[in-house]
Each structure stands twice: as structure tokens, then as C-alpha cells.
Amino acid sequence: MQYKKLGNSDLQVSELCLGTMTYGQQNTIEEAHQQLDYAIYCGINFIDTAEMYPVPPQAQTQGKTESYIGEWLVKQQRDQIILATKIAGGSTRLKWLRSGNLRIDRTNVQQAIDDSLKRLKTDYIDLYQIHWPDRYVPLFGSPDYDVTQERETTPFLEQLEIFADLIKAGKIRYLGLSNETPFGVCEFCHIAEKMNLPKIVSIQNAFSLVNRTFHINLAETCRFHNVSLLAYSPLGFGTLTGKYLQKNAQGRINLFKGFGQRYDKQNLTEAVQAYVNVAQKYNLSPAQMALAYVRSRWFVTSTIIGATTLEQLKENINSAEIELSREILQNIDAVHFRYPNPTP
Known part of the structure; x- marks a missing residue:
């Protein structure tokens, strides 16, 4: 396992990060702890969660994931674990979370961080992330920016002052973003520099063979602002395993109706089949x-991996031993040119 510096922080994170969004829904606490133990054994020191987990989000399970991790974390050497969690951003959908008021304002942030710390049974969070922006942005497969959806939002400066x-x-060591845009990254970075406030060190956005849109604008933005990408959904919600090429496959997309809508897109099946063919060729x-x-x-x-079984987790962690040759990468690019970004 290799380790990389997270932005301009002093954190050295493993190149694979353990995602935990299934804990409390598809995984029991015993299964969660087994996965956590195995990940640490393999050299992973980076764990990612969120206050709204597990998924699909619902009132009766909210917070279970953090609680499962907390029961495990108290038995670990805390300073050897880099723990990341997230505060839900502006939304009208999660009405049961903090009474539906999810603004990134002082009252909400204070309650969210205190609740997460209590569930996680720790005094501090290494990386605290805004799960999605407080302001309106197109999210989770929405194709266009719709000015009619703009809403009142907490100013960037005020948000940074709260986290400072x-x-x-x-209570937290570093600040990160998630599901953010180039505009958001630039504003957070410019204001932090101008006002001598803590700078964001990371962004957690989707990136995979079927969604390479990060390349287009965010790669340049993050390069020159020294913001690290934590890539989530690297398997495209499991589609890139090839399992959904079979009818009635077991997995979240089929288990939870409507949960994988952003992956119900034209050319996805054709693209996945083509990538599977490349893998089989080599x-x-x-x-x-x-x-x-x-x-x-x-x-x-760091690439965020998650699994519902230990066998899946082992396969995912073993991917760290694979280096793709130039020939394989050329084959991958050939597929991308035929089916570019079917699930942006």
C-alpha cells in the first residue's frame, strides 16, 4: 500500500480509502468491524463516512454507520487512523435530518459536528467534508445548471469562518469538499487565502471509467490550488464489475428502486460491456x-472502495497491486472515445 499527502495538509493517506455507506443497511455491525479490521491489516489508514449514512438515506437508519465505526474506533490506536466524515449540504429532501434545515450555517454545523463526534466516539475528525454545496448546483446526474433553482445560501466566507x-x-483538523464544482473550489481557495482562513485540502467527487468528467475542468482547478481528489464510485455503483450485465443481479441498483437513477443512462451497458471485454482480454x-x-x-x-462482502473487499484491495500497461490504457481510451462519460 502506498501513501500520499492530502493537499497541503500533513496527512499521509493510503491510496485506497475504505468507504462505509453500507454499514447499518446492507452490513451488520459485526460485518462492518470485520471489514474495518481487514482494511487496517492491509495497510489502509483512511476511512470515509458521513452523518447521513447508511444509504439509501432514511430516518430510521441515519447515523448508524458512524455509530458502527465508533464502536470499532474506541478499540483502535486513534492517531493511526485518518477519519473523514461529511456534513449534509443544502437540501429539502432529508426532512428528518436536523428537522430538514441543512444550511451550512453556524447552528447546523455545530450540531452536526457534535452529533458525529458523539456517534464516532472520538474527540476530533481528521477531515470534515461538506457533502454537497450549501448553494444550488446540479447534482447526481442532473445535466444542466438551472438558474431558476438558485436559492439563498450561506456565503463562502461565513462557511470558512465557521470551520476555522x-x-x-x-474538533476538526482539515476541511474538504464533496460534489463540488470548479467555481466552488476556486471561491473557497481564493477567500481562504485572502482572509487567512483554513484552506480546503480535498474534494470528494465521482470518478470512474464511465465518468471521467473530472478531467475536463476540475483536474486543472485542483492542480493549481493543490486540492486532492478522493475519487468515489470508482466502480460506477458496481456497474463496472460487469454484474449488472446479467438480469436480476444482486446489488444496490436492483435492491433499492430508484437509488441508481444516475446510472440509468444511454450507452452505459454498451460501455460497461466494452470495458469488461478489455479486462478479459488481459x-x-x-x-x-x-x-x-x-x-x-x-x-x-485516494480511491474510495466499498463492499458488502469481505470477498469483494479483498478483490478491491488487491487492485492496488495492479499497474496498467500503456497498451491496456490505450484500449481503455478507445472505449472511452466510443462511449464518453455515459454517467456524468
Whole structure:
């Protein structure tokens, strides 16, 4: 396992990060702890969660994931674990979370961080991330920016001042973003520099063989602002394993109706089949090839992997041993040119 510096922080994170969004829904606490133990054994030191997990989000399970991790974390050497969690951003959908008021304002942030710390049974969070922006942006497969959807939002400066106080209080060490845009990254970075406030160190956005849109604008933005990408959904919600090429496959897309809508797109099946063909041509697991591709990108600091079974987790972690040859990468690019970004 290799380790990379996270932005301009002093954190050295493993190139694979353990995602935990299934804990409390598809995974029991015993299964969660087994996965956590195995990940640490394999050299992963980076764990990602969120206050709204598990998914699909619902009132009766909200917070279970953090609680499962907390029960495990108290038995670990805390300073050897880099723990990331997320505060839900502006939304009208999660009405049961903090009474539906999800503004990134002082009252909400203070409650969210205190609740997460309590569930996680820790005094501090290494990386605290805004799960999605407080302001309106197109999210989760929405294709266009719709000015009629713009809403009142907490100013960037005010948000940074709130998180600066949490850093001074020792509750968080570093700030990150998620599902953000080039505009958002630039504003957070410029204002932080101008006002001498804590700078964001990372962005957690989707990136995979079927969604390479990060290349277009965010790669340049993050390069020159020294913001690390934590790539989520590197398997495209499991589609890149090839399992959904079979009817009635087991997995979240089929288990939870409507949950994978952003992956119900034209040319996805054709693209996945083509990538599976490339993997088979070179005697690679489709999942491991997909993960190795993401890990090979110069702007990816850590690739977030998740699994519902220990066997899946082992396969995903073993992808860290695979280096894709130039020939394989050329074959991958040939597929991309035929089916560019079917799930942006």
C-alpha cells in the first residue's frame, strides 16, 4: 500500500480509502468491524463516512454507520487512523435530518459536528467534508445548471469562518469538499487565502471509467490550488464489475428502486460491456481494472472502495497491486472515445 499527502495538509493517506455507506443497511455491525479490521491489516489508514449514512438515506437508519465505526474506533490506536466524515449540504429532501434545515450555517454545523463526534466516539475528525454545496448546483446526474433553482445560501466566507472556529477548537483538523464544482473550489481557495482562513485540502467527487468528467475542468482547478481528489464510485455503483450485465443481479441498483437513477443512462451497458471485454482480454478482473485505472490518474490521491462482502473487499484491495500497461490504457481510451462519460 502506498501513501500520499492530502493537499497541503500533513496527512499521509493510503491510496485506497475504505468507504462505509453500507454499514447499518446492507452490513451488520459485526460485518462492518470485520471489514474495518481487514482494511487496517492491509495497510489502509483512511476511512470515509458521513452523518447521513447508511444509504439509501432514511430516518430510521441515519447515523448508524458512524455509530458502527465508533464502536470499532474506541478499540483502535486513534492517531493511526485518518477519519473523514461529511456534513449534509443544502437540501429539502432529508426532512428528518436536523428537522430538514441543512444550511451550512453556524447552528447546523455545530450540531452536526457534535452529533458525529458523539456517534464516532472520538474527540476530533481528521477531515470534515461538506457533502454537497450549501448553494444550488446540479447534482447526481442532473445535466444542466438551472438558474431558476438558485436559492439563498450561506456565503463562502461565513462557511470558512465557521470551520476555522472548529479547527481552533480542535474538533476538526482539515476541511474538504464533496460534489463540488470548479467555481466552488476556486471561491473557497481564493477567500481562504485572502482572509487567512483554513484552506480546503480535498474534494470528494465521482470518478470512474464511465465518468471521467473530472478531467475536463476540475483536474486543472485542483492542480493549481493543490486540492486532492478522493475519487468515489470508482466502480460506477458496481456497474463496472460487469454484474449488472446479467438480469436480476444482486446489488444496490436492483435492491433499492430508484437509488441508481444516475446510472440509468444511454450507452452505459454498451460501455460497461466494452470495458469488461478489455479486462478479459488481459486476464484482469473488471473491477480490479476499473480501480487500477482510477488509482493511476495523476490527480487521484485516494480511491474510495466499498463492499458488502469481505470477498469483494479483498478483490478491491488487491487492485492496488495492479499497474496498467500503456497498451491496456490505450484500449481503455478507445472505449472511452466510443462511449464518453455515459454517467456524468
